[in-house]
Amino acid sequence: MKTVLIIEDNPEIRENTAEILELSGFHVITASNGQQGLAMVTDPVPDIILCDIMMPQVDGYEVIRQLKADPATASIPFVYLTARGEKNEVKLAMDLGACGFIRKPFDAGDLIRTVTQCLP
Template sequence: MRTILLIEDNNDIRENTCELLELEGYNVIFALNGKTGLTLASQHLPDLILCDIMMPEANGYEVFAGLQAAPATRAIPFIFLTASAEKKEVAAGLEMGASGYIRKPFEPEELFEAIRQSLK
């Protein structure tokens, strides 16, 4: 069973996304902020990370940079989640080396397809 770390500070989005992922057969670990997400990523070495951008303690870009700086977490596929529709944010995230970028709200199939592509 593949493990996904979800880093999301919004309770409703986090709970709904966890439920969707678990129903799809993934083991889910979650963090309420970026700082905790970095710690959990190092401890559990998940198969994939889904991460919000606007969060307390460390934003999504800071989380991604922290993961890239550590050899143990550098290769973990990483997908940004955000409510922003700014194309420059999408480009910035992808230029940093993220596997994908999903705009909230998203359809379950959009999420699952991004995960499948990132785990190939």
């Protein structure tokens, strides 16, 4: 069973996303902000990370920067979940190493497809 770490500050979105993934056979762990997500990324090491961009304390861009800088976490597939989606934001996300970009609101099929495509 693949483990997904969801880093999302909105509790409703975090819980709904987790439920969709759990119903699709994934093991899900969640963090309510970037700082908490970074602290949770090593035990257990997730197979993929879904992360919001705009969060208090540590935003999604800083989360991926820190993960990609650490050899222990650099290869974990990373997908942004965001309500924003301007071209420059998508480009920055991909330049930082994200393998996917999901715009909120999203449907369950798009979520599962993107997660499945990004998993090794």
